[in-house]
Amino acid sequence: MTDAIGGQVQAVFIPAPAGIEYVRGGQLRALGLSSANRFRTLPDVPSISEVVSEYDATTWYGVVAPRDTSTAIVQALNREINAGLADPKLQARFAELGAEVFPGSSADFSKLIASEIEKWSRVIRTANIKID
Numbered sequence: 001m002t003d004a005i006g007g008q009v010q011a012v013f014i015p016a017p018a019g020i021e022y023v024r025g026g027q028l029r030a031l032g033l034s035s036a037n038r039f040r041t042l043p044d045v046p047s048i049s050e051v052v053s054e055y056d057a058t059t060w061y062g063v064v065a066p067r068d069t070s071t072a073i074v075q076a077l078n079r080e081i082n083a084g085l086a087d088p089k090l091q092a093r094f095a096e097l098g099a100e101v102f103p104g105s106s107a108d109f110s111k112l113i114a115s116e117i118e119k120w121s122r123v124i125r126t127a128n129i130k131i132d
């Protein structure tokens with residue numbers, strides 16, 4: 001991002017929360033979003049999926065715990081995290097940063113992780129990517 005602002009590189013992929021203030025401040029120009037849809041906070045910036053069908057390389061964040069964490073603790077954490085994510089002030093701040101909030105259960109999060117593993121595994125196989 002620093003090199004893009006300084007003119008050393010022509011383009012970068014960066015998570016929206018890291019770059020949105022630079023776009024708003026005019027130091028960077030957003031060319032496209034790697035998410036499947038446009039952001040409400042940047043409605044004039046197209047999604048790459050508008051040009052490349054089914055393109056979706058979204059950055060997401062989640063909270064995980066060790067595998068042996070008790071169900072009661074996982075449920076309590078999930079309940080409190082979802083309560084926090086329901087706060088309108090927090091939702092507004094996430095929106096300002098170009099981030100969307102997706103509260104849900106630990107099962108929902110497990111499904112997201114499994115779908116991401118499948119998606120990127122398919123990309124790796126299709127592109128014949130190998131570890132050196």
